Amino acid sequence: MESIYEEIKVGKCVGQKTIDGEEIPMVLQPAKSHQDDISSLLSTLRDNKEWFEKELVKHSAILLRGFNVQSAEEFNEVVETFGWDDIRYVGPAPRTHIHKRIWTANEGPLSEFIYYHHEMVLIKECPTKVILWCDVPPPEGGETPFVPSFRVAERMLEEFPEAVKEMEEKGLRYTFTALSKNDTASMRGRGWEDAFLTSDRAEAEKRANALGMDMEWQPNGAAKTILGPRSLTRVFPGRKERKMWFNTIVGMHGKEFSSATFADGSELPENAVKRCGEIIEEESIQFKWQKGDILFLDNLALLHGRRPSLPPRRVLVATCK
Known part of the structure; x- marks a missing residue:
């Protein structure tokens, strides 16, 4: 106009x-x-x-x-x-x-790099x-x-067609462990009490379930959240039918407080995850x-x-x- x-x-x-x-x-x-x-x-x-x-x-x-x-x-x-x-x-x-x-x-x-994510x-x-x-x-x-998600999907399909197919078919499972109280010394330091606006464990579980996640309580008072199965890619209306790399496998795979695996709990192919991180960086805009x-x-x-x-x-x- x-x-x-x-x-x-x-x-x-x-x-x-x-x-x-x-x-x-x-x-x-x-x-x-x-x-x-x-x-x-x-x-x-x-x-x-x-x-x-x-x-x-x-x-x-x-x-x-x-x-x-x-x-x-x-x-x-x-x-x-x-x-x-x-x-x-x-x-x-x-x-x-x-x-x-x-x-x-x-x-x-x-001083810390916050990894790419939707x-x-x-x-x-x-x-x-x-x-x-x-x-x-x-x-x-x-x-x-920031990174055009469809470009990551395109390049991963070009380089790892079999691994992408397996992740698409099996689905993904993620876990993340949050302490009870906030820790601002960490970029992932939000405590579960702040995240769910309650200190009551039963209520926190209820609110977590409503968001599509399960919870396991740890001996030290931390909460382990479990999410899955989740898809590897998504297609959204109005965006040229592009397949978006709508996941966080690189950001959560093998980290201290998180994991990303196949939905059945088996390990993702290390070489594909590593290369995916490189592709994301190569496609970045800033x-x-x-x-x-x-x-x-x-x-x-x-x-x-x-x-x-x-x-x-x-x-x-x-x-x-």
Whole structure:
């Protein structure tokens, strides 16, 4: 539609890639210098919701840059402009509620790499959109790389057709062990009491079951969650019938507090898992955060992570159905 380009122009950023004919991320900037205020942005987004959502699915990621979004409150206004339903985060990352729909992103040590994942990929209902706002850009590192999931599926099918077929047919099983209380010294340090909003074991089990997971209690008070069987790939409407690599086998396989196996408990092929991690990195896209940036990710199409960073770095997040 022509009218939006009077308010917003399509820009560029270092790190963009052209994938299957589309620039990822799509970069949107103010068309005129006097439009870099929140009221102008909100008005433009409000009037062009359908166009924006269509472009998000088309490009998988949209970066809003130069709109001078200055606070968590203003970021929340941007999120709420679209009318997308909120979905509460469920997962191992320690997070703090900031304002209405806005939370901190993973509060684990900035020195650690957060591995690529689709947000809440193992939960029955995961977000379709992950929205990030940069309050304090890091002085070095700290990028939020993302990966077109269909490219990983394509390349794994090319290199490991038999292993992919076996994982598709057998399904996957995951486990993760969470301590009782939060441990912010770990990027996966969210305790089960915080995750399930209760210190009552029976109630925690009930809430876990509702999300599609079983629980086993450990002698030290930790909770081992078991999820499966889960699929290796998914196909979602409106995304060119692409097969998405919708799993977390690389991120959870053989780790200290987690595992990823075939649904029957047998081990996944080590060489395929290792090579998958290399392919994901090879396909990654990233840019340098600038203050006020807002990044919209199609969670059904992209894996995302976090590079190690020098402090300070502050990125807030909202997740939408």
